[in-house]
Amino acid sequence: MNRFLRKFAKYLFIVFFLAIISFVAIFKYYQKHPFKYKYETVFLGDSRMEYLYKNNNNLGCNSEGLKFTYYKILALNNNKKLKTIYLGLSHHSFSGYFNEYLTNEMDVIPRYFVITPKPMQMLNEYHFLNLHFLFKKQFKRAWDAVTSKRNFIEGHFSHPFKSQVSIKKSAKRIKQQFYQKNGTLQPFSAEQIQYLNVIKYYCRDNNIRLIVVNTPVYESYFGNIPQNYKQVYDQNTRDCEVIDMSHFLTKNTEFLPDGDHISYTAYKKCTSFLDSIVKLNK
Numbered sequence: 001m002n003r004f005l006r007k008f009a010k011y012l013f014i015v016f017f018l019a020i021i022s023f024v025a026i027f028k029y030y031q032k033h034p035f036k037y038k039y040e041t042v043f044l045g046d047s048r049m050e051y052l053y054k055n056n057n058n059l060g061c062n063s064e065g066l067k068f069t070y071y072k073i074l075a076l077n078n079n080k081k082l083k084t085i086y087l088g089l090s091h092h093s094f095s096g097y098f099n100e101y102l103t104n105e106m107d108v109i110p111r112y113f114v115i116t117p118k119p120m121q122m123l124n125e126y127h128f129l130n131l132h133f134l135f136k137k138q139f140k141r142a143w144d145a146v147t148s149k150r151n152f153i154e155g156h157f158s159h160p161f162k163s164q165v166s167i168k169k170s171a172k173r174i175k176q177q178f179y180q181k182n183g184t185l186q187p188f189s190a191e192q193i194q195y196l197n198v199i200k201y202y203c204r205d206n207n208i209r210l211i212v213v214n215t216p217v218y219e220s221y222f223g224n225i226p227q228n229y230k231q232v233y234d235q236n237t238r239d240c241e242v243i244d245m246s247h248f249l250t251k252n253t254e255f256l257p258d259g260d261h262i263s264y265t266a267y268k269k270c271t272s273f274l275d276s277i278v279k280l281n282k
Contacts, residue, residue, distance in 0.1 A: 045088025170259030221259035
């Protein structure tokens, strides 16, 4: 039995050692080459932005919290070329439900691990049993970056959805984003608000124009957003340029069933509109 345990421990040590070496190599490579492109104008945000606008400089990623958007901005502005940022920011961005994606969402965190200022500190946010999953996902993200034309934290326009809004599913989405399981209002995310302010200060100090984009939602979804969240949104964006697209689309075929993402039939309309805005702002 002892012999078996020694062999097993030796095997685990070798696997762990190789994993660490591989991880360090990947991390060092992407520290040196975090992005393959240089941008003057970028679109950033979560999946609402990702689906909204078909353009190479749309770097929106699903479930991206503002903390990671900030890290992305730092990496993108490494060459000091950024001039304008269009930031997708919606009412749900201020909800405490987003905290899960900032601290515990193991499918999201690995994208950004290599661009955080002190990446090893992130390990302290996870239980030890989750580390193997973090490393596994990190290797996959890095391999995708090596073998594809786009970087693994840049996001991509991906729109396979052809559907239409469902009032029932839209109402369920509202409950998920703005209410707790016991029916009480979801608390606001202090960290999301904090990093929005950090992004504002960084843009101001680096002469980057920050333009907030309130992305389209279906009329019944918008009508069911708690008034407190509408007030908090106004309070935290009143010092920003805002493009309010929340009522830009009205047809039920222009939305996915959840009512807070646009469908395939609508993205061309939104892309054309945003192209005209970018052209005016040059």
